[in-house]
Amino acid sequence: MLVDYIDQHRDRFGxxxxxxxxKDAGVQIAPSTYYAAKTRKPSARAVRDAELVLDIKTAHKANLGVYGARKIHAELNREGITVARCTIERLMRAEGLRGIPREKTRKTTIGEGGETxxxxxxxxxxxxxxxxxxxxVADLTYVRTHAGWTYVAFVLDVFSRMIVGWQVSTNLRTDLALDALDMGLWARQRAGQDVTGLIHHSDRGVQYRAIRYTERLAEAEAVASVGSKGDSYxxxxxxxxxxxxxAECIR
Structure with a gap:
């Protein structure tokens, strides 16, 4: 820090x-110390940090600037770059890089009537x-567009965190959720994977309690599971x- 400060002002003051x-301000640094620091070779850590900063910036830019330290860490490890997560956090903080924060969830609908x-x-x-x-696990969400509201349904495999099915629609009819489910079932069955006994968990949305949806689960020999009313947890x-x-794809 002191060396950088002197570098910034040496041309003007010497x-x-x-x-x-x-020294008068209580900060001890001799001119010889400054010159020694300028001629000293960078430490192995400094060299490694400089290399990692380039890798971090590349990964951050490639992912539209939305990845934080946790995902940058996973990305670099996938590329064969072994580095501790705390090191990435330190370097991102020093470079002013950060992931995109998520918005707080807004409640947009209110249930009516008794539970079925x-x-x-x-x-x-x-x-x-x-x-x-x-x-x-399955759920749907809303996205505001210039043309109005658009709705997106996802089906996620808990083990792999892979989105096995998804669909986009301008309405909230049963087909929105059902198409996402069909995509997941078709892809798994095409790959020769058995989904018998699969637990399909969702909230109490009417799309997931529709007769056509529950019949499709029964055909696949999957077991339906539904959370309590009005509890997102x-x-x-x-x-x-x-x-x-x-946060990462829309904002």
């Missing part, structure tokens, strides 16, 4: 006068799977995906 003023019969909650907020096709993983989608 090194020795700056060191004198700094629903399957039990087989997840109980434990979003854990030990293999693919054990647990899928019961479908927290799907809600988090919606938030991430809006």
């Amino acid at each position: 090194v020795e006068p700056i060191c004198v003023v700094l 019969e629903r399957p039990e909650d087989r997840v109980q907020r434990k979003f854990v799977a030990t293999a693919p096709n054990q647990l899928w 019961d479908n927290a993983m799907a809600e988090a995906l919606n938030s991430l989608f809006k």
